[in-house]
Amino acid sequence: MNDEKSHWLTRPATIRKLWWGFSVVLALTVAAQFFIYVKGYFGVDGWFGFGAVFGFFSCLAMVLVAKALGVVLKRNEDYYPAGDDDV
Amino acid sequence: MFDVLPPAIVMVAGAILIGLLRGHWRTLFVLGTPLLTLWAIWQIPDGVVATVNFLDYPIEPIEGSPLRRLFATIFALMAFGGGLYAFRQAKWYELSAAMIYAAGAIGVSFAGDLITFFLYWELMALFSTVVVWCGGTPGARAAGIRYAIMHLLGGVILKVGIEGVAIHTGSIDVQPMLANNFDTWMILIGVLINAAAPPVSAWLSDAYPESSPTGSVFLSAFTTKTAVLALILLFPGEPVLVGIGLFMVMYGIIYALLENDVRRILAYSVVNQVGFMVCAVGIGTQMALNGAAAHAFAHILYKALLFMSAGAVIYRTGFSKCTDLGGLFRTMPITAVCGIIGALAISGFPLTSGFTTKTMISQAAADNGLVFVYFMLAAASAGVFLHAGIKFPWFVFFQKDSGLRPKDAPWNMAAAMVLLSALCILLGVFPELLYRFLPYPVDYVPYTAGKVLFYLQLLLFSGLAFFLLLPLMKRTLTISLDTDWMWRVLLNRIARAIYTTVASIGIALQTRIGESLDALRKRAGGHFGTGLSRAGVFARAWSIGTTALWIAVLLTAYVLFYLV
Numbered sequence: 057m058n059d060e061k062s063h064w065l066t067r068p069a070t071i072r073k074l075w076w077g078f079s080v081v082l083a084l085t086v087a088a089q090f091f092i093y094v095k096g097y098f099g100v101d102g103w104f105g106f107g108a109v110f111g112f113f114s115c116l117a118m119v120l121v122a123k124a125l126g127v128v129l130k131r132n133e134d135y136y137p138a139g140d141d142d143v
Numbered sequence: 144m145f146d147v148l149p150p151a152i153v154m155v156a157g158a159i160l161i162g163l164l165r166g167h168w169r170t171l172f173v174l175g176t177p178l179l180t181l182w183a184i185w186q187i188p189d190g191v192v193a194t195v196n197f198l199d200y201p202i203e204p205i206e207g208s209p210l211r212r213l214f215a216t217i218f219a220l221m222a223f224g225g226g227l228y229a230f231r232q233a234k235w236y237e238l239s240a241a242m243i244y245a246a247g248a249i250g251v252s253f254a255g256d257l258i259t260f261f262l263y264w265e266l267m268a269l270f271s272t273v274v275v276w277c278g279g280t281p282g283a284r285a286a287g288i289r290y291a292i293m294h295l296l297g298g299v300i301l302k303v304g305i306e307g308v309a310i311h312t313g314s315i316d317v318q319p320m321l322a323n324n325f326d327t328w329m330i331l332i333g334v335l336i337n338a339a340a341p342p343v344s345a346w347l348s349d350a351y352p353e354s355s356p357t358g359s360v361f362l363s364a365f366t367t368k369t370a371v372l373a374l375i376l377l378f379p380g381e382p383v384l385v386g387i388g389l390f391m392v393m394y395g396i397i398y399a400l401l402e403n404d405v406r407r408i409l410a411y412s413v414v415n416q417v418g419f420m421v422c423a424v425g426i427g428t429q430m431a432l433n434g435a436a437a438h439a440f441a442h443i444l445y446k447a448l449l450f451m452s453a454g455a456v457i458y459r460t461g462f463s464k465c466t467d468l469g470g471l472f473r474t475m476p477i478t479a480v481c482g483i484i485g486a487l488a489i490s491g492f493p494l495t496s497g498f499t500t501k502t503m504i505s506q507a508a509a510d511n512g513l514v515f516v517y518f519m520l521a522a523a524s525a526g527v528f529l530h531a532g533i534k535f536p537w538f539v540f541f542q543k544d545s546g547l548r549p550k551d552a553p554w555n556m557a558a559a560m561v562l563l564s565a566l567c568i569l570l571g572v573f574p575e576l577l578y579r580f581l582p583y584p585v586d587y588v589p590y591t592a593g594k595v596l597f598y599l600q601l602l603l604f605s606g607l608a609f610f611l612l613l614p615l616m617k618r619t620l621t622i623s624l625d626t627d628w629m630w631r632v633l634l635n636r637i638a639r640a641i642y643t644t645v646a647s648i649g650i651a652l653q654t655r656i657g658e659s660l661d662a663l664r665k666r667a668g669g670h671f672g673t674g675l676s677r678a679g680v681f682a683r684a685w686s687i688g689t690t691a692l693w694i695a696v697l698l699t700a701y702v703l704f705y706l707v
Binding site: 063065066078081082085086088089092093094095097098101105106107108109110111112114115116117118119120121122123125126128129130131132133135136 | 393396397398400401403470472473509514517518521522525526529541544591592593594596597598599600601602603604605606607608609612615616619620621622623624625631632
């Protein structure tokens with residue numbers, strides 16, 4: 057049990073390293089645009105780092121919209137009575 | 144009558160044998176039937192194979208075309224994959240029902256006329272309901288009934304449209320049409336209900352997660368994708384589909400982000416993915432229709448793979464909520480790796496089947512100058528990675544240590560997952576394998592350095608957004624209201640209100656009538672009764688004289704009336 061708890065993937069040191077690795081990869085995908093031409097179909101999507109910015113902010117927007125809608129839409133999970141009465 | 148073996152009939156026959164046989168023979172037929180069907184599918188030439196006359200209508204039970212064969216092929220492949228995944232765990236009636244359900248989908252694929260189309264369509268509705276019921280819980284029973292009502296209702300609407308088209312045009316051919324009159328609108332609505340389009344998308348996320356761990360694998364594959372095929376055959380280029388598709392895409396993402404149940408997350412992402420295809424059908428160019436067909440093919444594989452991964456987890460742990468799960472990568476590595484491959488594929492990562500198919504749809508939007516559609520689809524691609532690509536594997540296999548140490552998936556489940564994972568990667572690395580079977584010649588190069596880089600940026604920065612926003616995505620023990628609230632709660636309340644009103648009116652009436660009757664009885668009793676103190680008028684013993692007098696009076700009156 058003990059060595060399971062300290063599975064290498066869950067150690068803080070590993071997670072720190074993973075974040076570093078991830079950040080480097082992120083930086084590389086943007087930097088690569090210096091060398092690789094990204095064809096923009098509508099102008100803006102060919103701008104430097106457009107994919108990165110667009111991806112990040114559309115996700116941010118979607119999470120926030122979901123969060124806002126959640127205020128209205130979320131209910132306790134037993135909101136609908138389970139079983140036969142509820143058809 | 145037929146020069147070829149009808150694939151759907153082959154499959155139905157196999158399904159019946161699955162019910163009749165036991166042991167290894169049953170296994171043989173679970174695995175063999177889809178393969179035999181696959182063979183039959185590839186025997187079907189282009190064009191109408193046979194025509195039967197029924198009530199003056201030319202019935203064309205089998206019509207071949209590359210598009211139809213493509214869909215039938217993936218349905219048969221999926222039946223095989225699902226059978227492999229399920230044959231040791233699922234009940235025989237679930238397997239049998241799932242095979243007939245698949246047969247319905249294959250039947251629709253080859254239907255040359257609307258009557259055949261409708262019959263197979265209903266066959267799917269009936270047997271998919273059985274698959275939902277095989278969940279075996281009271282929740283599954285109730286969800287199955289709701290599911291059946293929705294699909295039978297959709298069937299009625301479809302039928303109304305088909306009757307209208309048959310009468311007004313005189314043709315029952317399955318052929319492209321536009322939603323420009325009542326009949327075609329009815330057909331479109333009937334088909335869209337099966338595609339889980341708004342406002343009834345909720346049936347999907349309501350029913351699929353209630354089925355058994357094996358059942359949801361079958362359910363994820365057939366109904367919605369048959370609807371996509373029907374849209375390609377009947378409504379290519381129907382403009383209204385673009386908007387509907389985009390709505391579905393966003394709806395799926397938002398609801399999946401709010402969801403806690405693993406299979407419900409995947410169910411919402413079915414709606415999301417079908418939205419891509421519906422949108423593509425709406426664009427309607429050759430590139431778009433190719434994209435819709437290719438994406439449907441790829442989607443069936445990776446979505447089934449995701450449901451398999453989730454199903455294996457539920458089968459082993461009994462839990463299906465993100466809040467209960469986590470950290471399972473330790474003891475379920477195969478399930479985790481296959482789940483991650485499915486998640487990457489659905490997100491459209493380069494080298495997976497999602498990339499080589501979904502980008503065709505974006506390309507079609509770009510080629511047609513649809514700016515808004517293009518950027519919505521790009522945002523949605525990022526969103527898919529967010530809600531399915533990372534959220535699913537993260538909350539199930541990583542996240543926190545739930546303390547669960549289940550065994551990995553049983554060997555047959557693992558084999559099915561490995562098979563589908565391999566196909567997801569195969570189609571991602573060698574897209575030509577799929578492209579050559581698409582309905583139109585493919586003039587599309589998925590792997591250009593620029594495109595790959597653009598999508599890598601898009602996806603990886605979505606990943607960054609996910610991990611930065613994790614605090615906002617803390618799972619809660621909640622469900623989210625959807626339009627099904629209207630029929631599960633509002634309709635219920637209205638029905639109850641009507642019932643209470645009618646009941647109270649009834650009670651009031653009853654009291655009033657009772658009172659009136661009572662009064663009448665009392666009054667009558669006054670005349671007829673032989674009461675204690677004094678008998679009623681008609682109950683008294685009259686003296687002879689009085690009686691004679693009364694008779695005389697009456698007779699006089701009678702004579703008088705007679706004479707006058």
